[in-house]
Amino acid sequence: MKLHELEKNARKEIEETATSEELEKVRIRYLGRKGKLTEILHSIGNLSKEEKPVVGRVANRLKIELDQLILIRKKNLEESRTLGLEDLSLPGRKPTIGNLHPLTILSEEIINIFISMGFSVVEGPEIETDYYNFTALNTPPEHPARDLHDTFYLKDGRLLRTHTSPVQIRIMEKHSPPLRIISPGRCYRVDTFDPSHSPTFMQIEGLWVDKDVSMADLFGTLKIFARKTFGGDTKVEFLPGYFPFTEPSAELWIQCPFCTGKGCSVCHQGNIEILGCGMVHPNVLKNMGYSEFLGFAFGMGVERIAMIKYNINDIRLFYQNDLQFLKQFNESKL
Numbered sequence: 001m002k003l004h005e006l007e008k009n010a011r012k013e014i015e016e017t018a019t020s021e022e023l024e025k026v027r028i029r030y031l032g033r034k035g036k037l038t039e040i041l042h043s044i045g046n047l048s049k050e051e052k053p054v055v056g057r058v059a060n061r062l063k064i065e066l067d068q069l070i071l072i073r074k075k076n077l078e079e080s081r082t083l084g085l086e087d088l089s090l091p092g093r094k095p096t097i098g099n100l101h102p103l104t105i106l107s108e109e110i111i112n113i114f115i116s117m118g119f120s121v122v123e124g125p126e127i128e129t130d131y132y133n134f135t136a137l138n139t140p141p142e143h144p145a146r147d148l149h150d151t152f153y154l155k156d157g158r159l160l161r162t163h164t165s166p167v168q169i170r171i172m173e174k175h176s177p178p179l180r181i182i183s184p185g186r187c188y189r190v191d192t193f194d195p196s197h198s199p200t201f202m203q204i205e206g207l208w209v210d211k212d213v214s215m216a217d218l219f220g221t222l223k224i225f226a227r228k229t230f231g232g233d234t235k236v237e238f239l240p241g242y243f244p245f246t247e248p249s250a251e252l253w254i255q256c257p258f259c260t261g262k263g264c265s266v267c268h269q270g271n272i273e274i275l276g277c278g279m280v281h282p283n284v285l286k287n288m289g290y291s292e293f294l295g296f297a298f299g300m301g302v303e304r305i306a307m308i309k310y311n312i313n314d315i316r317l318f319y320q321n322d323l324q325f326l327k328q329f330n331e332s333k334l
């Protein structure tokens, strides 16, 4: 019998069992000492050299799957017996369905906003070199961001990226402008968990490089992002900032959605900082050989956006796998 036919029959028979005794019979028929699948597994030795690994792999995987299916079915049958579910007049039990993690849902939402503005999604590695994470981003050796306390280093000198900005460099190295990319991903910093810090967090990086990109394009693009994320009438403000890889640098602030600008414990005098951005530093462009181009870049923490958008006061909630918390975020509710 062909393996996939055997699989189909076994799955169907397991599913159709109504009692533990019936299930045990099915188990013996397929997985018992003389079971159909057991016999196939025993006869693998007689197959040709080419067939052996292929059939072996499929048959062994199938054995594991059937074992699991039987276990699950057994549990279900036992549960329904103790609950008296043979009584067909009882209401059915709703199966529990998982949902995407809130950070995944929000990341996708943000990414879609930028896709609608012509950005493409790219990803970079979480283990980086000093060059991509710092040097190529115009971060001199004495810069505090390089401090051992901030960065997780590996024994071989590489490091866990502290931000998604190195993806900018990887993209500029491989592709020539015009470039318009967005790059989501996980980052790491030496921090202990507290309500506003986590040693791991998600960022989304953006980069637009072309002949005539201006600060106005940067502001316009991020304004659209902020309004689509926090609501159409959100008050948006750009303040000067500092990042080694942008010049000039800016911070995007929005009016605090909790106190609507009056001032509260969450915000800074009625406003909240959302992200960092700026025009790509001429040194960065020069290193990439793009002196005749201009660009803007931005980077945001997804947890931070989520905390502001959903009024969450503790970043640790995203990493504790508490179902009561996570279940509030099924897609239809967001």
Ligand code: DAH
Pocket (backbone or CB within 6 Å): 162, 163, 164, 165, 205, 206, 243, 245, 246, 275, 276, 277, 278, 296, 297, 298, 299, 300
């Ligand atoms: N990489 C910065 C951080 O982790 C965020 C950032 C700021 C990214 C400005 C940028 C930018 O691309 O232009 O804090």
